[in-house]
Amino acid sequence: MxxxxxxxxxDPVLKEKASPxxxxxxxxxxxxxxxxxxxxxxxxxxGISAPQVGELRRIVVVDVSAHRRGGQEQNHGxxxxxxxxILAMGGKQVVREGCMSIPDYTANVQRAQWVLxxxxxxxxxxxxxxxxxxxxVAIQHEMDHLEGILFLDRxxxxxxxxxxxxxxx
Amino acid sequence: MGHFSLSVVGxxxxxxxxxxxxxxxEIGCNIEDSTCTILSGQFAMILVVAHQxxxxxxxxxxxxxxxxxxxxxxxxxxxxxxxxxxxEKGFTGRPHILSVYGAxxxxxxYSVARELARYKxxxxxxxxxxxxxxxxxxxxxxxxxxxxxxxxxxxLEREFDKIRKELSVSISVRPIEALxx
Numbered sequence: 001m002x003x004x005x006x007x008x009x010x011d012p013v014l015k016e017k018a019s020p021x022x023x024x025x026x027x028x029x030x031x032x033x034x035x036x037x038x039x040x041x042x043x044x045x046x047g048i049s050a051p052q053v054g055e056l057r058r059i060v061v062v063d064v065s066a067h068r069r070g071g072q073e074q075n076h077g078x079x080x081x082x083x084x085x086i087l088a089m090g091g092k093q094v095v096r097e098g099c100m101s102i103p104d105y106t107a108n109v110q111r112a113q114w115v116l117x118x119x120x121x122x123x124x125x126x127x128x129x130x131x132x133x134x135x136x137v138a139i140q141h142e143m144d145h146l147e148g149i150l151f152l153d154r155x156x157x158x159x160x161x162x163x164x165x166x167x168x169x
Numbered sequence: 170m171g172h173f174s175l176s177v178v179g180x181x182x183x184x185x186x187x188x189x190x191x192x193x194x195e196i197g198c199n200i201e202d203s204t205c206t207i208l209s210g211q212f213a214m215i216l217v218v219a220h221q222x223x224x225x226x227x228x229x230x231x232x233x234x235x236x237x238x239x240x241x242x243x244x245x246x247x248x249x250x251x252x253x254x255x256x257e258k259g260f261t262g263r264p265h266i267l268s269v270y271g272a273x274x275x276x277x278x279y280s281v282a283r284e285l286a287r288y289k290x291x292x293x294x295x296x297x298x299x300x301x302x303x304x305x306x307x308x309x310x311x312x313x314x315x316x317x318x319x320x321x322x323x324x325l326e327r328e329f330d331k332i333r334k335e336l337s338v339s340i341s342v343r344p345i346e347a348l349x350x
Contacts, residue, residue: 044349045349048350067346069346095346097350098347098348099350138348142350151350
C-alpha cells in the first residue's frame with residue numbers, strides 16, 4: 001500500500017485510452033490498494049482512476065461516503081470498479097467538479113442522474129451497480145479518465161459557472 | 170517582468186477579441202487571466218497581462234491606438250505591482266452561492282454587499298441582471314462568496330432577514346458542493 005504521485009495535465013497519459021484488466025491478480029489488487037490510499041490522502045478526494053497515477057488500465061475507485069453532500073445521499077461506500085461498463089444511464093444533473101489532475105480549477109459539468117454499471121469488484125467478482133446523485137457523478141468522471149476524457153471536455157457553461165477553487169472539504 | 174490590467178469596452182460585435190489579442194500577441198504580452206462578457210450589448214473584457222520587458226503603461230498604450238480609432242473601443246491600461254499579482258486565490262473560508270431577487274428597486278446590491286463586507290465575507294464572483302416583463306422588472310443577483318469560518322451563519326441569516334423585509338427580496342444561501350475527483 002502506498003500513496004502514488006498524481007499525474008498532472010498536460011501529462012499525455014491523461015489523454016490516452018486505458019486497456020482492460022485481464023484478471024484481478026495480486027498485482028492488480030496491490031494497485032487498487034494504492035489507488036484507495038492515494039484517493040484518501042487527497043483533501044476531499046472521492047474518486048480516482050488508474051490513469052491518474054500513470055497506469056493505463058481500466059480501474060476506478062470511488063467513495064463519496066465521507067463527502068458532506070455525497071455522504072448524505074444513497075451510496076455504496078468504497079466502490080472498486082475493474083473494467084467498468086455503463087449498461088444504462090438516465091436523467092440529468094449539473095454538478096461542480098474538480099480533478100486532482102487539474103489543480104485549482106472547478107467547473108460545472110452535466111452528467112446523468114443515475115447509472116447502471118457492470119464491473120468486476122476488488123475480488124474479481126462481477127457486480128451490477130446502480131448509482132445515483134453524487135456517487136453517479138464520481139463514477140462517470142472517473143470512467144471518463146479511462147477514455148482519456150477530462151471534465152474540461154464537458155463544461156456546460158462559463159458565465160458565473162467557473163470558480164477558481166480553494167480547498168473543498 | 171511587468172504586469173498590467175487591461176480593460177476594453179465597446180459595442181458588441183464579432184472580432185473584438187481577435188483585434189485586442191492580436192495587438193497583445195504582436196507586442197509580446199501574455200494573457201495571464203481574463204474574463205469577458207456582454208453587458209447590455211457592450212462587450213467588456215478585463216485581463217491581466219504580463220510582458221517580459223515592458224514595465225510602464227507608456228510602452229504598451231500606443232499600440233492600442235488603432236483599436237481605439239478603428240473599432241471605437243475604450244481601452245485602459247494600468248500597471249500592477251508584481252507583489253499584488255498572484256495565482257493563489259487565498260480563499261480560506263467556506264464557498265457559498267447567494268441568489269438575491271425581487272422587484273427592481275434601488276439599493277439591492279448595496280444592502281447585500283454592505284452586510285457581506287461587515288462580516289468580512291469576500292465576494293468572489295457577482296452577476297446582476299434586470300429581467301422580466303418591461304412593466305414588471307425583476308432584479309436578479311447571483312454571487313459567489315467566501316464566508317470566513319469565524320462567521321456565525323445564523324447571525325448572517327438574521328442580517329439577510331432584515332434585507333428581505335426591508336427590500337422585499339428573496340435571498341437564498343447555499344454551500345458550493347464540489348466533487349474532487
